[in-house]
Amino acid sequence: MSAVVDVLLTRYNYVAVVVLVAAGLYLVIGDRNLVKKVIGMNLFQTGIFLFFITTAVVEGGHPPVIEEGVETYVSPLPHVLILTAIVVGVSLTAVALTLVVRIYSEYGTLRADLIAEMETDD
Amino acid sequence: MSEIASLRPLAAVLVSAVAIPLIVASHRRPNLREGWTMLAALAKVAIVASMVPGVLAGDVYVTDMGTFVAGVGFVLRADALGMLFGALASALWVITSLYSVGYMRGLDEHGQTRYFASFAASLATAIGVAFAANLVTLFIFYELLTVATYPLVAHDETAEARAAGRKYLAYTFGGGVAVLTGTVLVFWLTGTTAFTPGGIVALAEADPAIARLAFALLAAGFGVKAALMPLHSWLPDAMVAPTPVSGLLHAVAVVKSGVFGIARVALDVFGPETMRELGVGLPLAAVAAFTLLTASVIALRKDNLKRRLAYSTVSQLSYIVLGLGVLSGNAIVGGLLHIPAHAFMKLTLFFCAGAVHVETHTDDISNMAGIGRRMPLTMVAFAVASAGMAGIPLLAGFVSKWYILIGSVQSGQAVFAVALLVSGMLNIAYFWPVVYQAFFESPGDHDEKPLVESVLGGRFGPGGSEAVAADGSGDVRPDGGSGGADPLGHTDHAHHGGPPPGGWEERGWRGGESTWFMLGPILASASGAVALGVAPAVFVFLRIVRTVAENVGVIG
Amino acid sequence: MSGRTRRPYTESTVIMTTVRIIAPFVLTYGLFVMFHGADSSGGGFQGGAIVAAMVIMVAFAFGIEPTRRWFRNRIVVALATGGVLAFAFIGLGPLLLGGSFLEYATYETALGWKKASKYGIEGVELGIGAIVGGVISGLFFAIAGGFEYTEGPE
């Protein structure tokens, strides 16, 4: 029991990562509404970004901008990586939403199962 | 045993491949198209024949085209064993092309261009199989042979033909996969797949369990096309193909490529000694013996003539495999000699069946009572060939069976000799009724003797035979040219077959029964069978077989 | 698009006036962030996003069609392609001068520009800002434009 509490106390950020990733995956797979799936995908990606950021933490580190008189910096690499990953995430969401809007205008519904039925009919 | 680097083996393979575009290009003018086929056939025989003296003198023609896959070259090598199958296939292709012209035009079949093009392709790959220098090249042509012959099997485009085609593809590609696995195992065990007379040395030391597995796979793979018993059922179904296809391919080229594959594996990959050590010779011979007995028994009950011939082929092929399995000098010589012997005899039988089908549309033996009157020459050739099949002396079948018998007795496996003799009797049992019915019975009641009733040499003038065919053909021209007169009105519906209402009408002995396109090849192959029997040494085949045996170091 | 005239889109005056006031400040802040990528926090992507947010805010306030007429498709494409070209040519420059792709130091060594890598990075950041700004607003107009009250697709 103490191990779980100790993990919760000291490594809460990794727990947050797991929760986000799990929630994101569940939404993408479990939910029938297309927009909710896209939201789930976003959640999933944010979880991964959080994982990267938490690994970059250096105790007492200074934000990764060079200033005089500061020695320890938070390692900048994960931050840069996540910047690019966020850009990728945004573009994916944009393309997904465009497709959702197009599907909605054609089928009139956002429910993936109803769309599947309609597809098999025509 | 000198290796001569020459382009002739490659030329032999490519000559009919080159003919294919020409055949397809001239599809509007049938005579030109058939001309291309004949030209290719004659050219192929010329090239192959030009290599025979060299091979008999002991040297080998090689065309090396560089490495195809790491450690394995794409090499064509015309050695003695390859020459045996190559010479046979190319020689008989000439006769079969002539016969196909007669057969196709007799029935005016659809899709003749596709037929002749695929025929040329299958011969190219058959010669490729003959001259392959290693297991991989052999496998390449083995698979291409399947692809080239598939259009011929499914030629009729009826549902039955398509089903036969599917079955043929499934069986032969299944065999192909087994051969590929065996080849990979051999390559893995020994690092090479090249054929070395007397067997690849490294195989002897290789781990016996895997070597046995490799042999089993290779034998099964080639066994599909050699129609060994459990894997034979595609052959009778493939009889739905036109008869020249059944003749040349399913009696000579395709099935012989399977048997040839087993011969290569037995003589040039494993070699008799290694087979004896691994103890794989006996099971192979046992399967062959079982096949030849059961196939003959099944043949007894088949009423359709071509199906009976198909089962006879299944059993005769096992003679060859038995010869190879017995592992003694004479048996191997006998087995190899049976390849040409059986080819000539079975080709004649199929040609006769084809001629009967074209002229009288009868396929079932029960309808063939008294057909001797209608088609005397064909039925005489049929009688000669079937006698040869049974192993009657002075005919080709006897010579090779004699060698196999001595070989099996010498090597102490007399049980196979007994099996051979029993099968000989079964042969007689299923061929003689056909011959007897043709000559000594008449369609009406079975005891009237047409031979006695219609005088030898036929009668003269229109009023001659009182049973003039009532169906309006009237003028039976004595000069025998049946030409356009189409006595039975060739409507292409089901095999109603059987004699016309007034019984078989009399056709003279001078070929009035069918076009010479068909009679010529029938008589040629029948006389070939007789010549092989009367003077085997004269023909080049026995000498080739002896050189093979010497190379392998089994005799002399 | 449907050619029928509609009464001009009017938002409540409170929103329209506040947007009219704060829009320029948001734009300058966006550009500020865009310019400060090299040695201080900031960057092209965030700056571009802020500029796009401003455009969308204006669109909400003054109606999508009027804003579309102002921020026509030609500008969106120009912004996006201009940004990519800037990024590419700043990057390819050192290639011509013997360095490797995106090696700004070669500007300094070859052409003697001081603090070349700082300006190089900021040039690229500006390019990226333009791309992101153009693309996000373009996307907004594309999604919004096609499916207002009309039934069928474009």
Place this chain on the structure above:
Amino acid sequence: MTDAIVLAVVFPILAAVASLLAGLRWDRSGWYVAALAAVVELGLAVSILLSVLQGGRTAYELGGFVPPAGIELVADGLSAPVLVLVATVSLAVLAYARRAGPRGNAFYTVYLLLVAGLAGVILTGDIFNMYVFLEITGLAAYALVASGDDVRSAVAALKYLLLGTIGASLFLLGAGYAYVATGTLNMVDLAARFAEVGYTSRPVLASFGLIVTGLLVKVALFPVHSWQPDAYATAPDSVSAYISALVSTVSAYVVAGSVLAVTQSELKRMLAYSSVSQFGMIVAAFALLSPTAAVGGVVHLLGHAVIKGGLFAAAGVVARQTGARTVEEYAGLASRRPVSAGLVAVLALALVGVPPAVGFVGKWYIVLGAIESGAPVVAAVILASTLLTLAYVARVIERMYFADVPAVEAGGERAAVAADGGESTAADTGVGEESPVSPAMIAVVVLAAFAAVALGFAGTAIQSLLEPTLQGVFGT
């Protein structure tokens, strides 16, 4: 010249932008820009291949930073031939798309972005950079799939997008764990650092697991392969030809697909499932970790790209000529369209692996590698797959050659033109009323058929090219 490596990635992006700009002035100039760019890309790819042949593995540091810190582009025996393949197939598909494919400039911009993404994935030496290029390829592929005009392609594109993103994000997470475990992102450095850290340490195992699952999802292996056939079948012909040949070349599939292929009636969907099966073999080949099997995997990768691309293009040609899309409608095709039927037959037999076409060569190496590394089950599965592939290929050949021509025939012809006329935008009418199939399209299919057989003889050449890289990888 090492600059070619960077240009190979940057140039298509520039060309994409150029095509967008050109779109503003001349509305149908997209194809010409794309064609020019593809030719230049092919030139770059060939020059890289030549430099690899002489100089062996050539690396290129971006921005002059020393490798472990900076991003590095690497061209070696494995990536150079694949890049040349990418360039040739994109040029061939462009020729094919001249008439069959969509028209608009946006399509060609996305097309060029896809080429840039593929070049990036092939050449990158940095694991995070691989993620970025993987996403670029993915995004372009989603847009291309969605460019089909009926809405089913939009639904398929969304399904493809969701699964592809999940796959790529898992890959990113795996890269994160690798970075955490070793502190570096450069692949070569990573391999060394993994050894130091010890392969059984938890983060290393986690990173390996995540990366493999991520790629398997992207590769659409059997359990998660639902997106791929929809995407192929609904995308317009030239796009599916391209995707099947290229995007799938970069990622691989599982054998069970051929069982599904047999049940399909619509030809393109059948070919899509066959891709699922053919790539399963390639995954198995690489998973065997034996140099011969790896060679077999690469040969089969190249061979399958050529054969499957050719088959999709041929299916497109036949569809435009006769409107035949399902296997039943292929009845008697040989008598109506002998040339196209012949091409489909040759390519189909090459797919089955009839020697000497390239299908056989790849299989030979893979089976040999499987037996050498003592995996008889894999060898058996691969050999059985020949029969499985035969099952659905023989059906098509039999329908084409030995089935009688259906009665209603003329209707099919016109329907084909109308159906496909709709696909290309209104600007197409300016082209005038030629036959629906341009000579360029048939030329592409003929080229593919010829290449399928010719490549068969190039087996050893490919192996000698791969030798140095495999040496480095397997250290044998």
